[in-house]
Amino acid sequence: MILECDIGNTRCKWRVVDGDQVVERGSFALADGFENLVLTSQPKRVRVASVVEGDNLAGFTRFCAERGFSPELAHSTAESAGVVSAYNEAAKLGVDRWLGAVAGYKRIQGAVLVIDAGTALKADLVSAAGQHLGGYIAPGIALMESSLLAGTDKVRFDRQDYTAGVAFGCATADAVNAGMLAAQVGAVAVAIEEAKRRIPEGFAILLTGGDSVSIYKALGEAHEIEIVPELVLDGLQWLLP
Ligand SMILES: Nc1ncnc2c1ncn2[C@@H]1O[C@H](COP(=O)(O)OP(=O)(O)O)[C@@H](O)[C@H]1O
Ligand SMILES: CC(C)(COP(=O)(O)O)[C@@H](O)C(=O)NCCC(=O)O
Numbered sequence: 601m602i603l604e605c606d607i608g609n610t611r612c613k614w615r616v617v618d619g620d621q622v623v624e625r626g627s628f629a630l631a632d633g634f635e636n637l638v639l640t641s642q643p644k645r646v647r648v649a650s651v652v653e654g655d656n657l658a659g660f661t662r663f664c665a666e667r668g669f670s671p672e673l674a675h676s677t678a679e680s681a682g683v684v685s686a687y688n689e690a691a692k693l694g695v696d697r698w699l700g701a702v703a704g705y706k707r708i709q710g711a712v713l714v715i716d717a718g719t720a721l722k723a724d725l726v727s728a729a730g731q732h733l734g735g736y737i738a739p740g741i742a743l744m745e746s747s748l749l750a751g752t753d754k755v756r757f758d759r760q761d762y763t764a765g766v767a768f769g770c771a772t773a774d775a776v777n778a779g780m781l782a783a784q785v786g787a788v789a790v791a792i793e794e795a796k797r798r799i800p801e802g803f804a805i806l807l808t809g810g811d812s813v814s815i816y817k818a819l820g821e822a823h824e825i826e827i828v829p830e831l832v833l834d835g836l837q838w839l840l841p
């Protein structure tokens with residue numbers, strides 16, 4: 601059995617796999633600490649994707665040390681499992697993006713656009729030949745909200761008090777939430793247009809990350825998109841076989 605962890609800037613998503621069976625899974629906010637990762641199974645290996653480091657990984661290091669785990673950390677490389685990085689400095693590509701690109705390419709076995717809506721909104725395009733063609737990094741919904749709050753005096757509202765969707769808002773909460781969602785959906789729509797320009801023959805679109813469902817709903821039915829909640833975790837088997 602293997603414990604797999606996807607440690608993002610906001611949340612840790614984890615599961616224990618036994619071959620291709622998922623034995624247990626969970627997620628928690630990083631700020632709440634790794635005492636929230638409660639295992640009932642006894643994994644022998646730990647594979648990790650982390651985009652945080654230093655003090656922010658201290659809780660995870662302690663979690664592993666207390667259980668005698670020697671975690672194996674995935675890294676972005678110039679080539680993995682038939683996918684070639686677009687980055688000149690391949691190690692600088694976020695490992696979550698690299699895992700998503702590799703897992704997406706393996707899943708589709710062809711050209712794929714991977715959208716990951718987490719702390720940041722990411723897009724990554726891979727060609728049918730496995731060439732990564734680069735991508736986007738933009739603030740995600742929660743980062744947009746915190747930057748609006750930090751940079752203004754009067755954008756203040758009750759977090760609960762809004763209607764979901766991109767309809768024009770007639771109160772601050774609605775205007776902000778619709779505007780942020782529109783920005784996400786707009787970036788995804790432009791990513792799809794840019795991907796069409798690069799790969800006119802066509803490509804699959806995969807969507808993952810904590811905000812994937814709200815973006816999926818707001819995108820409408822113009823695009824055929826598959827939501828794959830654990831795409832980053834799926835990539836670990838290819839980088840750390
Ligand atoms: N249960 C939840 N707790 C916190 N955030 C959630 C939850 N479900 C969805 N979200 C949304 O998902 C985002 C985090 O997505 P995620 O893919 O886990 O990010 P990251 O990998 O960057 O930590 C949050 O900003 C929030 O908008
Ligand atoms: C862009 C990211 C911050 C996204 O992190 P996340 O939203 O998953 O928490 C992460 O992929 C990262 O740290 N990337 C390094 C820069 C790059 O990919 O070019």
Ligand SMILES: [K+]
Nearest residue numbers: 607608696718
């Ligand atoms: K992530």
